[in-house]
Amino acid sequence: MSAVLAESAAPVHYVPARLPATTVPVAAGDGIGPEIMEATLAILRAADPALSFHHVTVGLKAYESGLMAGIGEDTWKAIEAHRVLLKGPITTPQGGGYKSVNVTLRKTLGLYANLRPCVSYHPYVRALHPRMDVVIVRENEEDTYAGIEHRQSDEVVQCLKLITRPGCERIVRYAFEYARAHGRKKVTCMTKDNIMKLTDGLFHRVFDEIAPQYPEIEANHMIIDIGTARIASRPTDFDVVVTPNLYGDILSDVAAEVAGSIGLAGSSNIGHGCAMFEAVHGSAPDIAGRDIANPSGLLLSAVMMLVHLGRAKPATDIHNAWLCTLEDGVHTADIFREGSSTRKVGTRDFARAVIERLGRRPAKMAAVAYPEREPDSLVHPDVSLPPRTPAQKALVGVDVFLNWDSPTRDPNELGAALEALAGEEFRLALITNRGVKVYPDGNPQTLRTDHWRCRFPARGERVDGQAISRLLLRIAEAGFEAVKTENLYTFDGVRGYSQAQGE
Structure with a gap:
């Protein structure tokens, strides 16, 4: 933490919460991430001294070390130990097979619910x-x-x-x-x-x-x-x-x-056993290192994290102090307006202003008051499903997707060849291109690519997988390349596949 923020302290009239010690893994991120994380952690330390922070590797440093997912092993171990992560914005390198850190974390950890409050703070932030x-x-x-x-x-x-x-x-x-x-x-x-x-x-x-x-x-x-x-x-x-x-x-x-601004938006990602909190905005590398970024999105995400952890008093105190800062017109450049703002500040000074207002409640905007604990249905969601009777599933045909490119791309030429290959168990119902029917009786104005969906419903009520294999073998022996198949099923007699446009 910088010396500027280290000197900031809560005013003597503010009494921080007396809560059990807990550790939060923190990933500063890229671009403006380290700056806004530094500001956010300074406020958290002032309001909740029992918190400690374990810094982990996520983002460009991990990518540059050869981790294609952008996540260090230390991160996985910390999340497993503490079941929470506070994360700054990440820059994903373009191309090269790099995976999005956000998507990887959400999917690997089962963080199925993304919560994004969007609130106007008029008249202090233009909305x-x-x-x-x-x-x-x-x-x-x-x-x-x-x-x-x-x-x-x-x-x-x-x-x-x-x-x-x-x-x-x-x-x-x-x-x-x-x-x-x-x-x-x-x-x-x-x-x-x-x-x-x-x-x-x-x-x-x-x-x-x-x-x-x-x-x-x-x-x-x-x-x-x-x-x-x-x-x-x-x-x-x-x-x-x-x-x-x-x-x-x-x-x-x-x-x-x-x-008002995407820079003010926080979010939570909630799963069964853990949660991740992050700002909605990106890493904004164009303003990184200039002490002008607004830390509010990450700070409000941290407030959501405190509520999730059952630390209602510091969550309430920080949120109300932040509202007071807006009311007092102490604004970063992205929301500063001549005539309505009183002071333009950088990232560090904005954090200091919030710390100075801990213990205050807003005078004009509605104050917040978080409950002592989130309901169990949100912290530990019960997703057990009632027993369901499986539907009666019947295989009734197959869609075969061909990569076929002739000089004319004439669907009638393709259709005639496939009609002869359908055999006794199937019939060729239609051919589509980009989802639009082109055979039989297609519109000659339809744009046609080299990718064709050929629908073969069963001649009888149903068919088996061996019949589909024989059909695909005939198609291959005729010189056509099948790049994909999709079996056609009914469920309790209801079609489980879409009709083509024009079908």
């Missing part, structure tokens, strides 16, 4: 909507962030979107439990199930199943595109929003900016 107070609950492990991608032809790559029922159940239940624990009145689910009827449709369906178990909380659903627009234009219509992974990532950034 598009002065009364905004929305909490985004983002599923953290599934969706396209599973990171399963393949290049299948010269022109086509794919990314798999994975949505599971257990994953949906636990994040939706967490959103309702959070709303109940914090006196929130409404939970809104946002998906794109008008297009992705199976994946997003499952998320929406689980939401509708769980919502009646919380009759005191209003529940509704919106399509994600109009929902995001409404967050930007009418955020006071929302309270708690729960979404799949990708939408939640985008939506929380939009909401944070609408509330």
Whole structure:
């Protein structure tokens, strides 16, 4: 810690909490990470002297040492020992197969719930909507962030979107439990199930199943595109929003900016046995080392960490001191405004200002008062699922994806060849390109690449895997390259696969 911050101390009238000693692993991160972490830890030490901090290796230093995931072995050991991590922003090198630290930590540790409060601090921080107070609950492990991608032809790559029922159940239940624990009145689910009827449709369906178990909380659903627009234009219509992974990532950034600044947004990542706390913003290498970064996002994340650890008094004291600092017009450059701010300060002086106000409560903004402990349903979520009767699953065909490139790319030429290969057990129902039907009777204006989905339903009620193997062998012997197959199933007689556009 720098000498400047080391000299800062809580004023004599402030009495820190008398709490059991505990150790928190800390990863300073990259770019502005070390500066804002230094400021945050100075405030934590002043408000909660029983805390100690164990610094671990995450980010560029780990990448440069040859760790492709960007995480040192010391980090895994510290998390295993203490079940918590306070992390600064990380820079992931471009290309070269480097993995995102954030995604690796969230998925490896099972941190399935990403909580991102987005609050307006009007009039002390300029905001598009002065009364905004929305909490985004983002599923953290599934969706396209599973990171399963393949290049299948010269022109086509794919990314798999994975949505599971257990994953949906636990994040939706967490959103309702959070709303109940914090006196929130409404939970809104946002998906794109008008297009992705199976994946997003499952998320929406689980939401509708769980919502009646919380009759005191209003529940509704919106399509994600109009929902995001409404967050930007009418955020006071929302309270708690729960979404799949990708939408939640985008939506929380939009909401944070609408509330005033993404630099003020903190977040928590909650799992069964551990939790990680981090600011929403990135590492901002362009301003690193200049003592101008706003530490507020990381500081508010640390406040969430204290609440999670059952250290309610220092969490309350720090948050209220931070609000007082905003009220007094002591602002970093990103939120400073001539005429309304009183003093522009750097990262270190902002931390000192918060420390000086420990023990005070805001005069105009609402003071916070955290409960002594989080409800067990949030700290140790019960995700046990009721017994379910497995659906009757029947194999009724196969989609075969071909990498086929002829000079004409004529789907009729391909269709005629595949009709002859279908055999007695299958029929060729259609061929699509980029999801659009091109055979039979396709539109000649449709853009066609070298990647073709060929749907072979069974001629009878069902088929077996050996029949599919024989079909694939015939296709290969005819000189076609199958790059992927997807079996077609029904579940209790309901189709478990999507129709093609134009089918």
